[in-house]
Amino acid sequence: MDYARTAEKILERVGGKDNVLGLVHCMTRLRFTLKDESIVDDDLVKRTKGVMGVIRKAGQYQVIIGNDVAYVYEELCKLGNFKGQPAPQKANNAPKKKQSIPAMLMDTISGIMSPVIPAIIGAAMIKVLLTLLPMIGWLNTEGQTYQILSVIGDGAFYFMPVLIAISAARKFNTNTYYAASLALIMLHPNFVSLMSAANEAEQTVKFLGVIPVTYANYAYSVIPIILSVWMLKYVEKLVDKITPVITKNFLKPMLVVLIAAPIALIVLGPLGAICGEWLSKIVYFAHDKLGFIAVGIVAGVFPFVVMAGMHHAFTPIKLGMIATGGYEAFICIAELCSNMAQGAAALAVAVKTKNKDFKQVAGSSAFSALVAGITEPALYGVTVRLKKPMLGACIGAVAGGLFGGFMQMKCYGIATPAIVTIVQYAEPGNAMSLVIAALTILITVVVTFIATMIIGFEDIVDEDDDDMPSPEPAKIVEPKSKFDKVVSPVEGTAVKSEILKNQEQSEFSKNFDMVMSPEKETVYAPFEGKVLKVSQDGKVIEMEKAGSGLKVTLNVFGSKNAFEIKKNPGDNMSVGEEIGKINTNDLKNALVGISVQEKEKYMDVVPSQKDVFSRQDVLVTVV
Numbered sequence: 001m002d003y004a005r006t007a008e009k010i011l012e013r014v015g016g017k018d019n020v021l022g023l024v025h026c027m028t029r030l031r032f033t034l035k036d037e038s039i040v041d042d043d044l045v046k047r048t049k050g051v052m053g054v055i056r057k058a059g060q061y062q063v064i065i066g067n068d069v070a071y072v073y074e075e076l077c078k079l080g081n082f083k084g085q086p087a088p089q090k091a092n093n094a095p096k097k098k099q100s101i102p103a104m105l106m107d108t109i110s111g112i113m114s115p116v117i118p119a120i121i122g123a124a125m126i127k128v129l130l131t132l133l134p135m136i137g138w139l140n141t142e143g144q145t146y147q148i149l150s151v152i153g154d155g156a157f158y159f160m161p162v163l164i165a166i167s168a169a170r171k172f173n174t175n176t177y178y179a180a181s182l183a184l185i186m187l188h189p190n191f192v193s194l195m196s197a198a199n200e201a202e203q204t205v206k207f208l209g210v211i212p213v214t215y216a217n218y219a220y221s222v223i224p225i226i227l228s229v230w231m232l233k234y235v236e237k238l239v240d241k242i243t244p245v246i247t248k249n250f251l252k253p254m255l256v257v258l259i260a261a262p263i264a265l266i267v268l269g270p271l272g273a274i275c276g277e278w279l280s281k282i283v284y285f286a287h288d289k290l291g292f293i294a295v296g297i298v299a300g301v302f303p304f305v306v307m308a309g310m311h312h313a314f315t316p317i318k319l320g321m322i323a324t325g326g327y328e329a330f331i332c333i334a335e336l337c338s339n340m341a342q343g344a345a346a347l348a349v350a351v352k353t354k355n356k357d358f359k360q361v362a363g364s365s366a367f368s369a370l371v372a373g374i375t376e377p378a379l380y381g382v383t384v385r386l387k388k389p390m391l392g393a394c395i396g397a398v399a400g401g402l403f404g405g406f407m408q409m410k411c412y413g414i415a416t417p418a419i420v421t422i423v424q425y426a427e428p429g430n431a432m433s434l435v436i437a438a439l440t441i442l443i444t445v446v447v448t449f450i451a452t453m454i455i456g457f458e459d460i461v462d463e464d465d466d467d468m469p470s471p472e473p474a475k476i477v478e479p480k481s482k483f484d485k486v487v488s489p490v491e492g493t494a495v496k497s498e499i500l501k502n503q504e505q506s507e508f509s510k511n512f513d514m515v516m517s518p519e520k521e522t523v524y525a526p527f528e529g530k531v532l533k534v535s536q537d538g539k540v541i542e543m544e545k546a547g548s549g550l551k552v553t554l555n556v557f558g559s560k561n562a563f564e565i566k567k568n569p570g571d572n573m574s575v576g577e578e579i580g581k582i583n584t585n586d587l588k589n590a591l592v593g594i595s596v597q598e599k600e601k602y603m604d605v606v607p608s609q610k611d612v613f614s615r616q617d618v619l620v621t622v623v
Contacts, residue, residue: 052381396448
């Protein structure tokens with residue numbers, strides 16, 4: 001892969017460096033935070049050599065590269081100087097889609113767990129070594145080295161609430177150090193010994209002599225601290241409001257901890273422990289009823305769980321099972337089979353495809369999935385992309401899951417399921433368990449490979465050659481001098497002069513390319529640029545778009561004081577930034593008009609045909 005060329009193409013097709021607010025990368029993806037995602041054509045980005053797919057998620061535009069992501073990232077940083085620039089948490093102001101409560105909870109847990117995964121994997125791999133090295137006689141389980149390595153491997157798991165607290169604080173946008181303090185309080189040796197002694201004596205610890213504190217073990221736990229940090233966000237806001245400014249430096253921290261800690265220990269901690277227990281019961285209900293068949297079913301559908309970004313939500317459940325029972329015999333087995341199936345399907349594609357470039361992509365994706373358990377390159381770059389290999393992967397995963405479940409295979413670690421981590425499926429003192437794990441992988445790989453070869457796929461053509469004509473949507477990302485967009489400055493509905501009963505409103509609306517009836521008071525900047533003029537009556541703003549010179553006039557129809565402008569001539573503005581407010585009393589009868597100036601300079605000015613607009617919806621297109 002020509003990393004420099006790939007980076008240049010990607011940057012061009014996401015709107016150029018001026019459209020990039022921030023850029024980071026994970027193990028397989030470039031994660032862009034863009035000013036305006038609407039100008040990006042997904043199909044055009046996907047056609048770039050080296051790109052395996054794209055995902056729009058959580059305010060990020062994610063470009064899947066695979067194992068070479070770090071090299072492409074370095075080239076992008078050379079082009080745009082993105083390194084060291086933190087990506088904003090929210091790239092656009094589009095309204096969020098409503099989620100059901102279960103989906104929202106799973107998405108929250110997944111979002112919190114995802115940043116913690118590298119620490120968990122690191123600790124888990126140490127545990128794998130602690131299983132492997134004694135088996136081959138390289139480490140004495142009675143020695144001090146073993147004990148030290150055991151502490152190293154167990155530290156991240158035992159103090160899991162601290163790691164989760166840090167991640168949850170970022171997710172809920174609250175103070176990280178307050179959050180970590182709550183987790184440390186839950187794990188304090190004196191508190192643990194107090195609660196354990198009372199539990200063994202069948203007594204109840206009481207706070208202030210009357211409030212009972214329910215016994216719960218918070219080591220290895222996840223949900224109790226998530227609930228506690230969520231509560232902390234509101235406690236911090238409340239205390240900030242009630243404390244005088246002169247006392248905030250010392251009174252606020254004391255009150256935050258003094259209020260939040262008892263709530264966490266008395267109410268939310270025990271509640272979270274109960275929720276975690278019930279969540280495990282719900283998940284394992286299917287396993288109890290269907291037995292090994294459930295393992296096969298989950299293995300078959302697990303790729304779609306990964307595509308939905310919900311796979312990290314299972315981590316707390318697996319942790320809880322391993323912490324309490326010493327092993328997990330359901331989700332971890334299904335994950336292993338799913339990972340191996342994705343790798344085997346990509347391997348079959350690498351063998352069968354006639355496209356040399358894609359053969360290399362599929363081969364490296366297969367290696368990544370089979371050996372390291374990193375399936376995103378295979379999933380998004382091969383099986384989802386070609387569709388039919390996904391069916392072969394599902395068939396193989398089901399076959400492997402049924403075998404592993406029937407043989408009562410168990411997992412004793414939490415490392416990423418892969419060939420190199422097969423030792424975590426070895427039961428201490430039972431060498432046959434390792435043979436069963438190897439056979440499970442073999443069956444999954446063989447069945448998937450054969451199924452994919454039989455089902456076949458439509459081979460991919462050479463992609464993104466310079467002489468290949470771009471599809472029609474590519475016009476969207478042409479230079480701004482040829483194509484400009486004005487997004488809606490308000491949330492509301494489009495109106496036409498002929499339907500207005502008020503003659504004055506009707507005459508007003510005839511002078512504009514688009515007229516809106518606002519539903520909310522706030523008026524936002526329709527593009528990035530600067531304010532040129534503001535009328536004396538405060539109802540008209542003339543604006544110029546950065547980089548293109550497009551000039552637009554925004555008028556507000558209403559009473560004398562209908563509109564409060566918060567910008568002055570010469571002020572810069574970014575798209576979606578608040579530039580003014582409509583008086584609440586005028587909102588019902590107010591109109592907002594947008595007019596493109598100097599129309600003779602352009603081929604066409606095209607108003608949107610939509611009736612209802614959100615803040616980031618395109619209102620007018622200028623060609």
